[in-house]
Amino acid sequence: MKLGRVELCHFLQLIALFLCFSGTSQAELPRSRSQPYFQSGRSRTKRSWVWNQFFVLEEYMGSDPLYVGKLHSDVDKGDGSIKYILSGEGASSIFIIDENTGDIHATKRLDREEQAYYTLRAQALDRLTNKPVEPESEFVIKIQDINDNEPKFLDGPYTAGVPEMSPVGTSVVQVTATDADDPTYGNSARVVYSILQGQPYFSVEPKTGIIKTALPNMDREAKDQYLLVIQAKDMVGQNGGLSGTTSVTVTLTDVNDNPPRFPRRSYQYNVPESLPVTSVVARIKAADADIGVNAEMEYKIVDGDGLGIFMIDADKDTQEGIITIQKELDFEAKTSYTLRIEAANRDADPRFLSLGPFSDTTTVKIIVEDVDEPPVFSSPLYPMEVSEATQVGHIIGTVAAHDPDSSNSPVRYSIDRNTDLERYFNIDANSGVITTAKSLDRETNAIHNITVLAMESQNPSQVGRGYVAITILDINDNAPEFAMDYETTVCENAQPGQVIQKISAVDKDEPSNGHQFYFSLTTDTTNNHNFSLKDNKDNTASIFTRRNGFRRQEQSVYYLPIFIVDSGSPSLSSTNTLTIRVCDCDADGIAQTCNAEAYILPAGLSTGALIAILACVLTLLGRY
Template sequence: MVGIQIHSRTNHCFLKHWMLVIPFLWPCLAVAETLKAERNQTVVPSPWRAKRAWVWTQLVVPEEMEAGQYVGRIKSDLDNGDNRFQYKLLGSATGSFSIDEQTGAIFATRKLNREEQSLYTLRAQVLDITTGKAVETESEFIIRVLDKNDNEPRFLDEPYEAVVPEMSPEGTFVIKVTASDDDDPASGYHTRILYNLERGQPYFSVEPTTGVIRIASKMDRELQDTYYVIIQAKDMLGQPGALSGTTTVSIKLSDINDNKPIFKESFYRFTVSESAPNGTSIGKIMAYDDDIGENAEMDYSIEEDDSQTFDIITDNKTQEGIVILKKNINFEQQNHYGIRAKVKNCHVDEELAPFHINPSTTYIKVQVEDEDEPPFFLLPYYIFEISEENPYGTIVGTVSAMDPDRRQSPIRYSLSGSKMFDINDNGTIITVNKLDREVSAWYNLSVTATETNNIQQKSSVPVYVEVFNINDHAPEFSQFYETYVCENAEAGEIIQTISAIDRDESIEDHHFYFNHSVEDANNSSFMLIDNQELVSALKKSLFST
């Protein structure tokens, strides 16, 4: 024990000094207490003690001590010091510790690192030298490694990066840095960390105990947009003997939205063909914004009165407005359009919202160009059905196309995809050969419609023809059968299994019926048994009689 008496006149700093020193002395005091207890032969009964038991005090050893450090002593309560007992250590940790076989004193055989292993579990055995037999039941005990302040604080979440809006007020939270210390938190102030700002004044400050970095004065992004702050972490509350580590924090100032987008041009002229499909890009418009990042992101739109035919989408990469066709247009109905577009920021600071009330606008004139448009089919595709074996000239179905232009050019049709079909001038498809479903059950055709006044104007449509089945195939044996039978075969012996197939398509499974041919009907040497099974499982047997 260490006795300290503090009188009322004792200086406060003296008290503070002793409070800080005691944690450093604690490992040494613990070892001293161990040695003192052994000198006094302090006996700590084991909770498992019956008639006799092991005796030892708390076994501890400071880390990083040189090899040979005394740890403690274990003994049997039967040991009266006559040197007739022999002590032994067992277990995987015996490579780190040794024992004086006569006294039971334990020593560390190497430097120990608490951060690698803080507890060692060993087993002890005591033998009677004269008999060679165990005196005590083998026992397990633990050696605890005491911490030393040998690890500096480390910042584990590096690199630290933060973004804070420019002109943020004093006290604004920026980021929190955290250092970790591998020493034992239960050993005094070994892991008690204080943070200090090494570089970053006068714009930033750090809270000593939390590592929270805050704004210390307002900053302007246009003057400097990035700051590098160095934070130091010291353990032991920064007292003498403390270890330290540093980290660098990259802090960027983000822009605030204090500028609205403005169109570069007040007037745009575009043209579009009347045949252009919906979604066609007509042209691009562009506004500029002095801000950066998301504050410069823009959203283009068309004033409500002009939004039925056209629309504007924003290219998020280039920040351009792409004018697109929203619905079909017809030169014969209207050959030009006038629209007004406007632009505004996507993200507007509420404090600056009044600045963005009146968005910038520009005028767009769209001229419609007349086009000779190709014919179009009334359906996107056609599906027809026909039975097989129909004669030449059987009608399959009719397709129809029209010229969308005012002059209504006549249409002629052509067909490709199979030589089994043809098409006439009114779009009627007919057969030119008999169709066999077993050869092809489906035909994929293509019909092309061409304007007679301009053969360059044409369009095509897919046509699918399904061929229906009729029962036009007789059953067939699945193979040629050549059967042999021994002359001494017994009656009823199976000599052949036969099966049949049918190439026609059937919704249900095929059923076959087997019987002798007419010329063999009176042949009494063999008998045919008809199982009347499905073709997939059909097996017929011939029996010798």
Template sequence: MVVREEQMLTHPFKFNQQQSNLDKQDTSQEYILTDNELQFLNGPYEATIPEMSAEGTSVIQVTASDHTGARLFYSILQGQPYFSVERTTGVIRSSSPLDRETIDQYFVVIQVQDMIGQMGGRLATTTVTINLSDVNDNPPRFPHRRYHMSISEAAPIGTTVGKIMAEDSDIGDNAAMKYEIEGHASHVFYIISNNKTQEGIVILKKRVDYENRSRYEVRVKGINRYIDERFQQDGPFEDTTNLKISVEDADEPPVFTSKEYVMEISEGAAVGSFVGAVSARDPDNANSPIRYSIVPDNYLKRWFSISEHNGTIIVTKPLDREAAPLHYLIIAATESMNPKQTSNVNVSIQVADVNEYAPELSKYYEIYVCENAIFGQLIQTISAVDKDSPMEHHQFSFSLAEDTSNRSSFAVKDNQNNTAGILTKRNGFYRQKESVFALPILIADNGIPPLASTSTLTVLVCDCDTEVNPKYCRYGALGISVEAFVAVVACTLIILVFVLAILAFRQQKKKSLFHEKGEEFRENIVKYDDEGGGEQDTEAFDIPTLRNHSVLREHKPRRNITTQIQSLYRQSLQVGPESAVFREFISQKLEEANSDPDVPPYDSLQTYAFEGTGSLAGSLSSLGSSSLDLFTNYDDFVQLGFKQEESIHGSVNTKWN
């Protein structure tokens, strides 16, 4: 293949494109280009113009060259009468509006010549492909003027009823559609657009009822989404059609006459009292009988029951508003011919209050009035409560009992807000004369029927300070001051502690009288009655020693004597010249025994025999022994005495009791 060098240097890209096209046409043919060859530089050509373009619209310009500078002339061989070409410029123009929906592509053949009509003139041809782009110049059109659809009355909301689609000759966005439902049917149905398929989908918006309405006439409009103002000066393109939607009958569950029921009954109603009634019907033409029941609830079934045939509700157990002011029932209605068809409804039963409780004071009040109180002084504010419900609707009134209102020293002022004030009706009170007042208060409510009760308040008179401050009233009402009351309490506590200490000490001393092992102690009385033996008998008892006041007493352990002894003090018979010495000796021993802190406080009984004047020794005779009954208390030993007896031998026996 021979290529002109100048052409390659000037238009390398165009040459390559042209060469590629030639290779596609015939790869086996060899092209030889010479320097003077006539050809189109960029052929074949392709162009696009919008459809319905105005006459004379420029489509594309074709250019040819032979590199000689010769004048070239262009002509159209194919494409008339839709297109034309300018003779000298090679500009192709439309000759009339073109409709893409009729022909969307045109093939035009253009020829170029030099030296027209002369010998040696050359020519060349090229093709131009002209495409028409779409514009929104066509309105949508429904293929049918009426569409038939159906829907079951049992269909739930959101069920698809059917689909429609308006046709549009345009393509792309120019064919995009939206749909609308006109008229009252828009409350029952609505339509949405599928942007991919451009379909309109009709959907159920509200439940339909065959018995109420079996057919719907629906008018639907299809509208182009996008507007081309060149063609849609009067608004968007649109079209309308009619839908005939039939409602199919279905076996439906019973329908209650109300969505819910609210009933009321007094809490004092007797068993079997009528509460209310529910009603349901079969919406189908079969009109099946309805049976009523309470949805199983073991608790509520104890209080209410319902008639199976007519739906009346009665009380089966006494009601108490204070325990349960509101009851909720679920009533079921079932078709007799088709038990599967069942509907439920809620029933609220309010228990109306019966005024069964009288009002009473809200708490116990401690009321005090000062002796120096003045007329009209507020001494206490009281309030009342009522067990009846509802609490916020109570209205109480307060007053003095009629029999005491005229002679009472106090008055009751009703504050009209369920409280009352206790006021004085005189100046001054005298506690010593009258310290306590009984004030009966009558409290009534606003129930039906109204109830009232009487509560008695106790008012104590007390001695207050100068500022009429009743903080001392609690003790002042007892007739003593606070300081005196505190002093009495303190003294009482001190005395109580002292008495308890004494009792504890004495109890400890009593316990120490006995051996730890509980050994029983007895007291022995030893008696000596022996004739003295002269000088030999002086060893038995030393009389001079008895006369000595400085005799030391040997401390020997004594045996406990537990026998109760009542002894009498007896004076000495004054027998013998030494009796005074003996009495002095015995008194000294008794004093030592009483003052000895190391010896327990028990007693011993001893008998001494005093020798008469016939013996120089003056000794005591031998002692015999005797036993006495046991005693336990030292305090019972209250008297001491001495007894002297003259023996048959001429001696004197002295006995210490």
């Protein structure tokens, strides 16, 4: 009859236990493990327990209860007067005792990995009196291990990395298997490791589970990942041992062992001469089998006639070399450029420098293509001046533009009317001469910024733009006037010689040497007896009173004409009228009211007369 693995283990271990304990079937329980027992009125009788050593194999699958051992007291004479009882962990539910013989049996399958031992208490009683004949004693039933648990990798599956080109014996990762069997008994939990898949690239140390490289010069660029299968077997790897496996994914990490290489020895690109500065001319890329930072590039122009005209930078995302233009191209001046460009790794691994330089060069030829360019003005800005007194048709200045292409097409000029909405200026279409088309007024617009268009005669779509700033020069064509509307008052109690107003003037003109104004009273008011004027020689004048006793009832407003002359050539003048109101003032000279009284009572009209008049008015109102 064939035996299963567990049954075989049970059989072998039963034989071993029999051999171990056949000569020691009975032993005396040490007194230190017994509870003291006292009989009433007597000193304790010295007794002792005797029993077999208790070990029980786990995983017993038989149909009959499993014999554990026998309890026996030396008080028991075999006449049936003593009965045994059992208490503690698993008593009655797992372990039962024959009360007559003291034989203990296990009634259920036991698993050491669930509970390794049970602590129980035994007692011998007088069958007639049911009183103890021995102190209660404690003992342990130990569950004997069998190899019923395979090793397990609790942390698997594993992933690990090791640099490519690592020397043989470089540690990669350590795997660990655990076995739930008893590590203190036999070899059931003694594990050894072996590699089932992954040779000859890797190996594993049998005792520690440390995985190491086994081949030199493993190249990530050839193969970057390996799947290993590691086995852990108990019983020290002997036949009959249980095993478990786990997988380990090992990735070769990159090192900078590959230099950059241009796929071509030369490149050629055509660009139009009209390409704006900073535009991209070309993109080139050196190939590098490495990845990440090990494939990062630096590009530079090391030679050629395009130095200063072009530059190259690395695109950090694509690692391409981006060639850009730094100065304007001119087909008529130069039709091609040649650049020698170098690509190099940022950080080369010193171990691999012996393989050769970690850089490469290539040649880039840039062909400049001719384009039909718009006319170009000889100056970016034309400043011009013209007097505001200039007559219509006067020549202000001339602009000039030419076709930069080899065809040198004739140019025609016009004014962009969006910059000259009032059409103050004209331009000759052939010569570029600018003339006045309307009278100019500096005080309306001091500077005119106009745009002149230059078009190729053969291709009107090609238009160049020139800019003209026309400054209008001032002439003295505006007379001076009061700087503001003055509100002038004079007190009724004013004294002669008081200053009642200080005036100044403005002029819309702007003479180069600044304004100088002269103030005086007009000829017909020079000898008036009310007010006088003093020119302060600082572009201001003061108005004085010449008498006292101004009365609103007599005259409430005075009008004083003032003559103002500027210093232009020729000079201009104007007469401005200052309105002066007579006011009732307080003691501090502050005007209180400036309105004339509406009615003045006739002299000699008595109060009684006024009352009579008022009564008549009331009577008349009452009739209506």
